[in-house]
Structures are given as structure tokens and as C-alpha cells.
Amino acid sequence: MDLANQQRVKDAAEKFGADNVIVILGSSDAEGAGIYAETVTAGDPTFAGPLAGVALNLPVYHVFEDVVRAEADAGEWENQISMMEMVLDPAALAQAVREMREEHGQSVL
Amino acid sequence: MPNAAVKACSNCLVHAPEMAERYGNTPYMERLSHPGSEFLAALPKAGQSYEEACRYAPNLTFIGALSVDGLPARPQPWLRNLEPEAVRDGRFGEIMPEDEFLGLMDFCDVFDLIWLSLDFAAGVKGKLKARNFWSPEQLARLEKGRPLAEIEAECREQHALPLYFGGRVVGCCRRGHETDENLSAHVLLENIASKATSILAMMHLLRNSGLPPGEIDFVVECSEEAIGDMNQRGGGNLAKAVAEIAGCRNASGFDVRAFCAGPTAALITAASMVAAGARKNVVVVAGGAVPKLYMNARDHVKKGLPALENVLGSMAVLLTEDDGESPVIRLDSLGKHTVGAGASPQAVTTALAWEPLEKLGLKLTDVDKYAPELHNPEVTVPAGAGNVPEANYKMIAALGVMKKQLERGDIEGFVKERGLTGFAPTQGHIPSGVPYMGHALEEMKAGRLKRIMVIGKGSLFLGRLTNLADGASFLMEKMAGGAGQAAAVTTRDVEEVVLEALGDLAAALNR
Incomplete structure (x- = not known):
């Protein structure tokens, strides 16, 4: 996760409180999604950004997880996201984020 | 509608591992924050050597020493299965070694910013001359050099940046102003490197x-560097600076910027000028980006892979008036990502791939090959960014399914048939689809390819002024029967109709 996005997540968690923030990832690569999920839960594994050594333990989901889809408007999902369901591997992406959330974060949905 | 002919293309690489190690942004920032890190310690041995770079299949594809169709058939991973012979020269360009590049930077410099040591300058002059490629006027610009002690003092006392070859200091890049950060040695090093690779x-x-330099009448430059001082940091006209050293005395020029979509935007701009008759022979050119060298090296080193991003990329395309024979850039339907289009991949793909075809009554399967972001997957996959061109092809195919032009089971076949294997260095604007144009030009001339779509996409959020997505696309094709002839017939037809109408009007008035 790039340094600016780490800072944005950190700022949001500080401003609104970790209990009031959910991170939704749209990453297209399962390994990358896992690293992003780790960054916003256990801290930046590369120790390069503002979340290095900072465990926010935030609830983090991939947009392709069923619990997120259930929250979305069906029409907007069709317009904005359905094409990418055919392109990517939704199950692998969801699993990569779920594993990290269950290990370091919180499940709130 | 008149179009512009694609007359010639070039793609070049410069192997620059020492510049990458010191001034690529990832190692540069690491050196500031963690100077003793394991990554920095491992990096010098992780990079590909020049000989390896000249045996690496994606590089050979880029310069036209290997066909783009032949690349996927080469044993993979390419980085572990180097080609048997090192090849420097391809049909589109070359892979230049770093010492010659430092010499090239010196003779591209008109403000005495690049200093080379006496012995290094003498050696590199001999190497450049032996190539029989550079003109006597260009070689004469290479200075005889300075004592190493002067270079070391300039670095120590005047904020110059040392330039290395073979692990030792052989020169420096000086600053252009005492206080202006836009003219710092670091910024000028990036800009001169971009200029030199463009040249x-x-x-x-x-x-x-085969066109003499004097025949070029306009240059459009489309890299991602900002050229200027503190009062106009992006003032520009790198184009004219490039044309000057290339000997294009009758050319003027300007720069086009649109992040990674810059080359596509520049080609549309240049083609429009040519088609309108405003300019005759226009070159679109882009140089390489020093900051992007070793951009993903942290991941490559961590995974024990060769750090591949130690080559600068550059490319150029010559557009001339439509002669009815050469493949053209079609201007009657261009892909445009509007402000209101939306940023989702679905919206971007619709704007860039679907809408220009729909306007012409064509289907997605009427395009033989799509050339979107052609990043080499051996660089991007280990860095967690996936196979970028393949993702683009899947998106286009998936859109075809949604538009009911394809069945879901056709996606894989569409990707294989109409996609390309990524072969371009991760130099931002360089993978923009444009490096395929040279390959396509050859295939179209041979009658093996009819129509391609070049797609450029830009990440505007990086400049912190807008979060909008961006992109542009165009069709390049061999027109049946010759578009130039068709345009001329249409003009004559119009003249005849107008003359006939005027005759009728005159007759009516006389009555």
C-alpha cells in the first residue's frame, strides 16, 4: 500500500476512531490484497510507510466478499463492478483478505 | 475524413544499472531513510548485467530483435531462460550500455551541466564513434572531460550528483541554479536523461x-518530465531541445503531458495536425524516466529475483500525410475518457474500447490486436500488480460479454487471439501501447494484420489535483483501397457539386 494511502487510513482511524472505520479493498491481485489487508490490521509489513509498526486492527473486506455485495445497490453493482467479476478471481481475493482480517482485524459485517 | 500515415517507428532501451541504483526513486528514498538496509546492500548484485539485458526476451521484443508473436513461445520464465546470444541492435532500435549513455548525456547537454572525467570521456568517445551511428557534429559536442578532482569537488562543494560506471565516479551532473529546486542537479539529471533517451x-x-533530419517539420514530445524553473516549473518544450541535437533544423515542437496516456494523446494531436495539413512530417517522441528505475526492486530482491527495472525506455513514431498505402491513425473515431465517464474499470473500458468501435459500427472482434498497457509481467507480477496487459484483455472481453458480442466461454480465446504478451519496461508512459506500433506496421505492410487499437491510460490522482481516471485510444489500420485516394475523390465530388450549384444559381439569376 502506497505511503499516501497508509496515511489516509491512519488519519481516518484517528479522526473517527477505529470502531467507526471499515476498509474496503478493490485490489485485483490476491497477494497484494493480502498485503494491503495486513497493512491496515497488523501494520505495514514492508516497514516503509506511516503504518510501519502501527497495528490499527481495522475491519477490512474485499469488495468481492458476499457480505459487502449484500450491502450494495444491485443496479450500481451491475454498472460498476460486474464486469470485473468476470475478469478477476473473486473467491481468491475474498479469501486473501478474510484470512488476514480473521488473524489481525475484526469482523463487523 | 483525412487521416495520418504511420511511416516509421523506433523503440530503444538504455541499460543504466548504476543510475538506477543511485537515482531510481525507490533506492534513492531508501538511502535517505534507511541507508544501511538489506535491500540497498543486495541491490547491486540483483540487477541484470548488460549482457543479460541483451539476452532477455522482452527487451529483444521491444527493440524488434524478436517478434511479438514469438515472445510467448520463448521458454519461461524469460529471466531464467535468457536467449542464447546477446543482441544489441533490433529492427526498431538498440540496447545502449551505460557508459555510452553517459557520453550521450554529455553531448546532449548545452549548459555545461554534465561533466565527465578525462579518461572516461576519451574512452566513451571512441566507443560512440565506432558505432558509425552518430554524426560528426554530434560527436564533436562530446567534451574532452575534466580532472576527476574537479568533479569530486563539484559534488562535495556545489551539490552536483556523481555519475558512476563500473562502481566508480566517472562524472557528475551539476545544478543549474543555487537555490531553485526545479534546477537542482537531481531534477536536471532526470530531464537530461529523458532528453538523451529521446534523442x-x-x-x-x-x-x-530514411528521412533526412531537415525534412522533419514538427516534434511532439510526450514523456512525464517537467521542464522549467521556479517561475514555470512545467514550462516545457523538451521537443525542441531534442530536435536541436537530432539535427532537425527545420522543426519546431511542443510537449504533450497526460501521465501514462501522454503518448496516445500526443499521437492523436500529431495525427490531427498532419491530417489537417497544418504540419507535414511530425515526430512523436518520448524519453525514459530515471525515477521509475528499480521502482519495484524491493519486491524483486525480497523474492530472490533479478531486479529487471534497470533499463530506460524510449520510443518515436513518424507520421506523414496519408499516401493511400501506409497504415493510418484513424481520426474519425477516437477513444476519449470524459470527465463524466466514471472511474470504474467498466466505465474506462467502455469509453476507450467500446465507444470508438460502436461509432464506426464495428464489433470488439473487428480489432485484430489490442495494445493497452504493455508492461512486462515478469516485473509486475512479483510486485503484486498482476499481469497488466492480460487484465486489460480480460476487461475488454468481459465487456464484450456484457454487450452480448461474446459468450462468457469466449473470454479466454479472445485474450489469446487479440491480446499481446507484455514486453515493455515499467517506465510509466513507455508501456502505453505505442511500442507495439512498430510491430504492427510491419505486420500490416505484410498483409497479416488489418486493424489494431492503441489504448493509453493515465493516473491523474498522482498529481493531487483530481481523482478522475483518464485515457485515450485510437485505431491504426491498413485502409482498404487507400484512405488518401478516398479523401481526394470526396474533395473532387464536393467541388463538382458546388460548381454545379453555383452554375444553377447563376442561370436562375439570369432568368
């Missing part, structure tokens, strides 16, 4: 086209 691509383009 390399321009000279290969001239050689490939």
Missing part, C-alpha cells in the same frame, strides 16, 4: 524512415 529514439527513427 536516441529520434536518431533510430530517422534511420528507420
Whole structure:
């Protein structure tokens, strides 16, 4: 996760409180999604950004997880996201984020 | 509607591992924050050598020493299965070694910013001369050099940046102003490197086209560097600076910027000028980006892979008036990502791939090959960014399914048939689809390819002024029957109709 996005997540968690923030990832690569999920839960594994050594333990989901889809408007999902369901591997992406959330974060949905 | 002919293309690489190690942004920032890190310690041995770079299949594809269709058939991973022979020269350009590049930077410099040591300058002059590629006027610009002690003092006392070859200091890049950060040695090093790599691509383009430099009348430059001082930091006209050293005395020029979509936007701009008759022979050129060298090296080193991002990329395309024979850039339907289009991949793909075809009554399967972001997957996959061109093809195919032009089961076949294997270095604007144009030009001339779509996409959020997505696309094709002839007939038809109408009017008035 790039340094600016780490800072944005950190700022949001500080401003609104970790209990009031959910991170939704749209990453297209399962390994990358896992690293992003780790960054916003256990801290930046590369120790390069503002979340290095900072465990926010935030609830983090991939947009392709069923619990997120259930929250979305069906029409907007069709317009904005359905094409990418055919392109990517939704199950692998969801699993990569779920594993990290269950290990370091919180499940709130 | 008149179009512009694609007359010649060039793609070049410069192997620059020492510049990458010191001034690529990832290692540069690491050196500031963690100077003793394991990553920095491992990096010098992780990079590909020059000989390895000249045996690496994606590089050979880029310069046209290997066909783009032949690349996927080469044993993979390419980085572990180097080609048997090192090849420096391809049909579109070359892979230049770093010492010659430092010499090239010196003779591209008109403000005495690049200093080379006496012995290094003498050695590199001999190497450049032996290539029989550079003109006597260009070689005469290479200075005889300075004592190493002067270079070391300039670095120590005047904020110059040392330039290395073979692990030792052989020169420096000086600052252009005492306090202006836009003219710091670091910024000028990036800008001169971009200029020098552009000139390399321009000279290969001239050689490939057979056109004398004096015949070029306009240059559009489309890299991602900002040229200027503190009062106009992006003032520009790198184009004219490149044209000057390339010997294009009758050319003027300007720069086009649109992040990674810059080359596509520049080609549309240049083609429009040519088609309108405003300019005759226009070169679109882009140089390489020093900051992006070793951009993903942290991941490559961590995974024990060769750090591949130690080559600068550059490319150029010559556009001329439509002669009815050469493949053209079609201007009657261009892909445009509007402000209101939306940023989702679905919206971007619709704007860039679907809408220009729909306007012409064509289907997604009427395009033989799509050339979107052609990043080499051996660089991007280990860095967690996936196979970028393949993702683009899947998106286009998936859109075809949604538009009911394809069945879901056709996606894989569509990707294989109409996609390309990524072969371009991760230099931002360089993978923009444009490096395929040289390959496509050859295939179209041979009658094996009819129509391609070049797609450029830009990440505007990086500049912190807008979160909008961006992109542009165009069709390049071999028109049946010759578009130039068709345009001329249409003009004559119009003249005849107008004359006939005027005759009728005159007759009516006389009555």
C-alpha cells in the first residue's frame, strides 16, 4: 500500500476512531490484497510507510466478499463492478483478505 | 475524413544499472531513510548485467530483435531462460550500455551541466564513434572531460550528483541554479536523461524512415518530465531541445503531458495536425524516466529475483500525410475518457474500447490486436500488480460479454487471439501501447494484420489535483483501397457539386 494511502487510513482511524472505520479493498491481485489487508490490521509489513509498526486492527473486506455485495445497490453493482467479476478471481481475493482480517482485524459485517 | 500515415517507428532501451541504483526513486528514498538496509546492500548484485539485458526476451521484443508473436513461445520464465546470444541492435532500435549513455548525456547537454572525467570521456568517445551511428557534429559536442578532482569537488562543494560506471565516479551532473529546486542537479539529471533517451529514439527513427533530419517539420514530445524553473516549473518544450541535437533544423515542437496516456494523446494531436495539413512530417517522441528505475526492486530482491527495472525506455513514431498505402491513425473515431465517464474499470473500458468501435459500427472482434498497457509481467507480477496487459484483455472481453458480442466461454480465446504478451519496461508512459506500433506496421505492410487499437491510460490522482481516471485510444489500420485516394475523390465530388450549384444559381439569376 502506497505511503499516501497508509496515511489516509491512519488519519481516518484517528479522526473517527477505529470502531467507526471499515476498509474496503478493490485490489485485483490476491497477494497484494493480502498485503494491503495486513497493512491496515497488523501494520505495514514492508516497514516503509506511516503504518510501519502501527497495528490499527481495522475491519477490512474485499469488495468481492458476499457480505459487502449484500450491502450494495444491485443496479450500481451491475454498472460498476460486474464486469470485473468476470475478469478477476473473486473467491481468491475474498479469501486473501478474510484470512488476514480473521488473524489481525475484526469482523463487523 | 483525412487521416495520418504511420511511416516509421523506433523503440530503444538504455541499460543504466548504476543510475538506477543511485537515482531510481525507490533506492534513492531508501538511502535517505534507511541507508544501511538489506535491500540497498543486495541491490547491486540483483540487477541484470548488460549482457543479460541483451539476452532477455522482452527487451529483444521491444527493440524488434524478436517478434511479438514469438515472445510467448520463448521458454519461461524469460529471466531464467535468457536467449542464447546477446543482441544489441533490433529492427526498431538498440540496447545502449551505460557508459555510452553517459557520453550521450554529455553531448546532449548545452549548459555545461554534465561533466565527465578525462579518461572516461576519451574512452566513451571512441566507443560512440565506432558505432558509425552518430554524426560528426554530434560527436564533436562530446567534451574532452575534466580532472576527476574537479568533479569530486563539484559534488562535495556545489551539490552536483556523481555519475558512476563500473562502481566508480566517472562524472557528475551539476545544478543549474543555487537555490531553485526545479534546477537542482537531481531534477536536471532526470530531464537530461529523458532528453538523451529521446534523442536516441529520434536518431533510430530517422534511420528507420530514411528521412533526412531537415525534412522533419514538427516534434511532439510526450514523456512525464517537467521542464522549467521556479517561475514555470512545467514550462516545457523538451521537443525542441531534442530536435536541436537530432539535427532537425527545420522543426519546431511542443510537449504533450497526460501521465501514462501522454503518448496516445500526443499521437492523436500529431495525427490531427498532419491530417489537417497544418504540419507535414511530425515526430512523436518520448524519453525514459530515471525515477521509475528499480521502482519495484524491493519486491524483486525480497523474492530472490533479478531486479529487471534497470533499463530506460524510449520510443518515436513518424507520421506523414496519408499516401493511400501506409497504415493510418484513424481520426474519425477516437477513444476519449470524459470527465463524466466514471472511474470504474467498466466505465474506462467502455469509453476507450467500446465507444470508438460502436461509432464506426464495428464489433470488439473487428480489432485484430489490442495494445493497452504493455508492461512486462515478469516485473509486475512479483510486485503484486498482476499481469497488466492480460487484465486489460480480460476487461475488454468481459465487456464484450456484457454487450452480448461474446459468450462468457469466449473470454479466454479472445485474450489469446487479440491480446499481446507484455514486453515493455515499467517506465510509466513507455508501456502505453505505442511500442507495439512498430510491430504492427510491419505486420500490416505484410498483409497479416488489418486493424489494431492503441489504448493509453493515465493516473491523474498522482498529481493531487483530481481523482478522475483518464485515457485515450485510437485505431491504426491498413485502409482498404487507400484512405488518401478516398479523401481526394470526396474533395473532387464536393467541388463538382458546388460548381454545379453555383452554375444553377447563376442561370436562375439570369432568368
